[in-house]
Amino acid sequence: MKIVCISDTHGMHRQVKVPDGDLLIHAGDCLGQGTLDDLEDLNDWFGSLPHRHKILIAGNHDWCFQDEPEESRVLLTHAHYLQDSGLELEGLNFWGSPWTPVFFNWAFNLERGPELAERWERIPEKLDVLITHGPAAGILDTVPSGTGDISVGCEELARVLESRPPRLHIFGHIHESYGQKQVGNCLHVNASTCTGSYKPLNLPVVLDL
Template sequence: MAAPPKPQGTIKTRILIISDTHSAPLQASTEAASDGDNARAFQSPLPAADVLLHCGDLTMMGHLDEYRGALDMISAVNAPLKLVIAGNHDISLDGQFYHGNSKGVGMSNGKRMHKYDFDEDMPDQAMEMWKGELANKAGVTYLEEGLHEFELGNGARLKIYSSPYQPEFCNWAFAYDHHEDRFNPPNLPPTPLPPNSKPYKNIAVTPVPELPAARSIDVFMTHGPPLRRLDRTATGLDVGCPHLLRAAERARPRLYCFGHIHEGWGAERVCWGGEEKDGVVKEVEKVQVDDAEAVKNHAALADVSAEGGSPLKAGEETLMVNASIMDLGYSPSHAPWLVELDLPKA
């Protein structure tokens, strides 16, 4: 059967996605087992791509030496554009949190968590590392919360919304209260919340703007997941954010990648417009992974391009990816994701 026609005005693009590396170095391929329990896909070299996305939790505790290690790891990836956001473990990249008072402790969060390595200037030094010369040498662009646009080397346009924030979790960085919505305009009706939630409150710090019918945002990149999308914990709880799910449904990006919930690793193809449960998702198709192939290729593959034979329906479908490298025991057991999709021409 002939492949479906390629969408007009698009370019096939390879996007490599990782998250929650927590200071783990790439394993040398000569050391990686080819089978058995010790087989690992997070090994050098990772597949070449047009762009690398790291969805946060670069470190365990946000120390400068951890950031250097993360930059070394990222610099080894063959991608001309490398986009990075922080996560809740990267505490020194959240200056407000780092200097803020820790609940019930009587000291700042930075001092509580860094103890003898505490440094008042740590947030400034950390930000300089990710926005200065070291990051430039590694080919890294650090993204704050908001909208960003890039022209890729292959001629495609990438319009991306990024945010390191997630619902409050054990008093770590980049957190907001579960009942607060920072992603949707305040003129919308309140987001339907799970049972026993606090009353709705819209803070709209940097909300995703009202989007045209053409759905102009290509990629959502957040640290935390949206509600009921690859967000289930080992205890069976769905801990993703309902406000993020609503924002994603409004924007309907081609790709939505995140991490944070290690045991939620995987990918799924979401069709919007349903009335079940959350009222926005119509159908979900899980992306199947051959573990042996993922180890062999150093990544799990999701091809939703026209050339792949099952192209994503822009404006109707979103490929959602939880790219956590670490498993629940903080072992780098999960594969990176290599996504192939069609992006608009620049």
């Protein structure tokens, strides 16, 4: 299966040239203001793309999925939406979750520690593809600061992935750490489309699984 990965388009999805593939995965922060109108436009765009399957999770900017969940799910007709839930497509098992550690009180934020650990404990074993909005601690999770790069990923997610790694982990959230990193048997992909200056310049990541 050819998988095309994007994330953090922040409402600028129509500026992204998306390669053909079997499956398009969007790892959250798909909307601009996070409104239902934003989501309607995104859904229309999904419908215009040729991929047989599309999967979407929410990110911390995607307020309508948190505040108007039923309306959002009804509007999203051209992609599978995952929120602490799974899906099997063509023999591959997927799991998606939107949560990230608290940062300026955005959507789908939880405190580090037991609250996030409880969400990650739901991740099943023998998983092919995990989609989260944010990274695990220490893996493509650094942002620049006045004293050098700092790691902002989730420690609780890192612990769970160490004990039950998927084949592929797709995420975004930390625009500055776009890229790929192999850790053991798991390929981690930060698919952030927007750069640190919120310009949609990073190319979609294409993988065969």
